[in-house]
Amino acid sequence: MSKDKKKFDFSLFGRVLSLARPYRLVFATAGILALVLAPLSVARPKLIQKMVDDYIFFNDIPGLTRIALWILGLLLIESVLRYVFIFSTSWLGQSVIRDLRVRVFTHLTSLRLKYFDRTAIGTATTRTINDIETINTVFSEGIMTIIADLISIVVVLAIMFDTSWKLTLICLTTMPFLMLATYIFKEKVKLSFQTVRTQIQRMNAFLQERISGMKVVQIFNAERNEMERFRTINREYTKANLDAILYYAVFFPVVDIIAAASLGLMVWWGAQDVIRAGGVTLGALVAFPIYLNMLFRPIRMLADKFNTLQMGLVAAERVFDVIDTDEQIEDQGELKKDKLEGKxxxxxxxxxxxxxxxxxxxxxxxxxxxxxxxxxxxxxxxxxxxxxxxxxxxxxxxxxxxxxxxxxxxxxxxxxxxxxxxxxxxxxxxxxxxxxxxxxxxxxxxxxxxxxxxxxxxxxxxxxxxxxxxxxxxxxxxxxxxxxxxxxxxxxxxxxxxxxxxxxxxxxxxxxxxxxxxxxxxxxxxxxxxxxxxxxxxxxxxxxxxxxxxxxxxxxxxxxxxxxxxxxxxxxxxxxxxxxxxxxxxx
Structure with missing residues (x-):
């Protein structure tokens, strides 16, 4: 995936997902858990709304206790299921890259020496270690968590509209600003991450060569020159990382400001409606800030996770380039001898x-x-x-x-x-x-x-x-x-x-x-x-x-x-x- 490539590569994505075929049961389990966790998490603020509207105002202590126990039970169930979800996606990612490392190493050992003549050892090492490790994030932090967040957003919006369509529309007035900020952040971070990957490869190649050839460096008193070259590479690598950090440092406060503005509008309009008895209950007003947090959190994280997915695909394409290298020695011979005469x-x-x-x-x-x-x-x-x-x-x-x-x-x-x-x-x-x-x-x-x-x-x-x-x-x-x-x-x-x-x-x-x-x-x-x-x-x-x-x-x-x-x-x-x-x- 070249730097100027902006469209999502679905064929590459499909090929990455195919790596999980031996673990389809774990993959399916993670998908089912993503579907289950969304309504479970939304049920808690719904119960809190019911607690306020139906029990607190009527001094119903037994009912209040019963609802509190329901919330506690749901919280425990959600915690266990979320643990299983996080562990299964991480286990899936680690299993996939474990198999992929073996596949890449086996392929490398079958290549003609011509490939290694023109490929720096540091580059091959980066492909086998760093890039494969990045593919892990496609499963542990990418596709499954994105699916879970999208399902959560849909469920939260549905509950919010069902609770109060007016309050929901008020809250969504800031959404265009959030979507614009998210898009800009996604594009900027994607470019910066690609630069980071390039600089990692460059640094690995440089260090491998200099460490292997340290005797030559010291014999010819080239330490100072090599140090200056390393400092240049190190500065560029640091700058690439700092650029990515800068985008995060700007994006998350902007999202917090937009979320705070949405919350302020909701409280301002909702409180008036509660006072006028216009249809918004106090319980809904109490639950809506929780809904808002549950809505903005995945939206805020989606851009980051989509970039994580994109970077996983960038790394996957580099690894597949190695696997697809058609420089293997043709081994179609069937003649086997326990001993050669030696002519x-x-x-x-x-x-x-x-x-x-x-x-x-x-x-x-x-x-x-x-x-x-x-x-x-x-x-x-x-x-x-x-x-x-x-x-x-x-x-x-x-x-x-x-x-x-x-x-x-x-x-x-x-x-x-x-x-x-x-x-x-x-x-x-x-x-x-x-x-x-x-x-x-x-x-x-x-x-x-x-x-x-x-x-x-x-x-x-x-x-x-x-x-x-x-x-x-x-x-x-x-x-x-x-x-x-x-x-x-x-x-x-x-x-x-x-x-x-x-x-x-x-x-x-x-x-x-x-x-x-x-x-x-x-x-x-x-x-x-x-x-x-x-x-x-x-x-x-x-x-x-x-x-x-x-x-x-x-x-x-x-x-x-x-x-x-x-x-x-x-x-x-x-x-x-x-x-x-x-x-x-x-x-």
Whole structure:
């Protein structure tokens, strides 16, 4: 719902209501309670009128007591029913957004990485938390309470006309002013709330990026500049909130003045009619101020509640935009294998992230089962992209990728990824224990399997030394661990799933020589058992690979074993190898 959209979007509203379909019984109960509460609340002032007209003037103490008990009973019943009404609408709203959060998160996990490449994490977080929370108000403070208030207004007006149509008309003379004030308030607050939602999203995105990149901010002494940017965003957010508060601060006193004017007119005219015995009874004059309060209160709140409903719909449209994002990886393959032989073929593959700038260009190669292929090339040559498209994080535009002779799209995606493991250079660890980070809470992986894999890698000694060992609580992104330790944990994570195809994306480039020697030994042991793809910065680590693929700007420029490539005196691999050898000698 764009900012310039003024009409109520009934199709969107219907879609939001459909979210409550699993809870239709609670929804219906709340609707019935809304119908029941309106006449119940109006009955009290009617009984007060009867108390004055029929019992007080006639000194009927027993009758007065009986009416008082009726009022007390009605008050208790109304209190219980109103509690049930408020609780049921709130429970309904919380249940709907609980289900919606799961739905949105499940959808997000199925999207292509391209969506996250162009969507700020703070924006996605706002959609999943703030906007979904706002949808709750459609049920807890929106539709049901609006229905209840509208029914209450109709019932109160009917009783008022039945009691004294003259007094009612006198009271309604101020109604045009109230309706005008309500309309202006509704439009102004709606715009201000939309601005507030935009500023919340902007602030969340800013804070998420700066907190995640705080190390960079501090390294380059950018704290002051970032603080100034935050102050600007914070001022705009505060201003948006203050604008909304200003409209409330003006509107409610105006409504109180209009209500007081209506009450004054009613008392002025009604008192004269009572004195002249013109048809208005003293009981009616006593009850009418209560009727007026019951009439003006929901009218005053309707504008606010309608805005609440509108804001819920604004948030709902943003959430539905995420749900409707048609960037899911097509998972129509039915081929499932408990074990892959490991033959990988790239056949004239073309790929671009933005469908225009080709990153991979007409790339073809074959890795036989159990072989190791290393990939080298300058930055931006497409090394990591190969691993991304092999795992179907992105879809290729031309050509074909086959595993064991079958095109990738024929494989069930979950089954395929279970047989491929990747160790990245930038290791991501979640908040939780070491063993949870290794198993990713997969209950099929036992503690014994984790320990066995850790011993194979050489990570067991350092894990055992951590406080709590495998139950040591890792901070977000593994902040309390050294880079080498994080790499070792990621190795154990990959190996414990026993993959048939292993991908190492510069997995040893950020570790110290001692840790690298441990990892290198594990790599040499492991790649004998499975098809492996190694992306390496240090060429000394890949000389034993069966074949080496040399990439340059997405194209294959050389392919073959280490010794064979070195024989080509004008080859790119020989050039890179000699340059790195000289650097190592100088250092």
């Amino acid at each position: 990988v073929e790239f056949d004239q593959v073309w790929f671009a992230y933005n469908d225009e700038d080709w990153i991979i260009k007409d790339l073809s190669f074959t890795i036989e089962p159990g072989q190791t292929m290393a990939i080298i090339g300058s930055t931006g040559s497409g090394k990591t992209t190969i691993t991304n498209i092999l795992n179907r994080f992105y879809e290729i535009q031309k050509g074909a990728i086959r595993i064991d002779g079958e095109p990738l799209p024929l494989y069930d995606l979950e089954s395929l990824r279970q047989r491929i493991a990747i160790v990245l250079q930038d290791v991501f660890l979640f908040g939780g224990s070491v063993i949870e980070n290794i198993t990713l809470r997969n209950e099929n992986i036992s503690r014994e399997q984790v320990i066995a894999a850790a011993k194979m890698i050489g990570a067991h000694p350092f894990i055992e030394k951590l406080p709590g060992g495998y139950d040591y609580q890792v901070m977000e992104r593994g902040a309390t661990l050294a880079m080498g330790q994080r790499q070792l944990i990621s190795f154990v994570r990959a190996l414990v799933f026993n993959p048939d195809i292993l991908i190492l994306d510069e997995a040893t480039s950020s570790v110290d020589p001692e840790t690298e020697s441990v990892i290198q030994y594990a790599i040499e042991t492991l790649i004998k058992k499975r098809t492996s793809i190694i992306i390496a910065h240090r060429l000394s680590t890949i000389r034993h690979a069966d074949n080496i693929l040399v990439l340059e700007k997405g194209k294959k420029v050389e392919f073959g074993p280490h010794d064979e490539l070195l024989k080509n005196e004008e080859g790119r691999y020989r050039e890179l190898y000699q340059m790195q050898f000289l650097e190592e000698v100088k250092s």
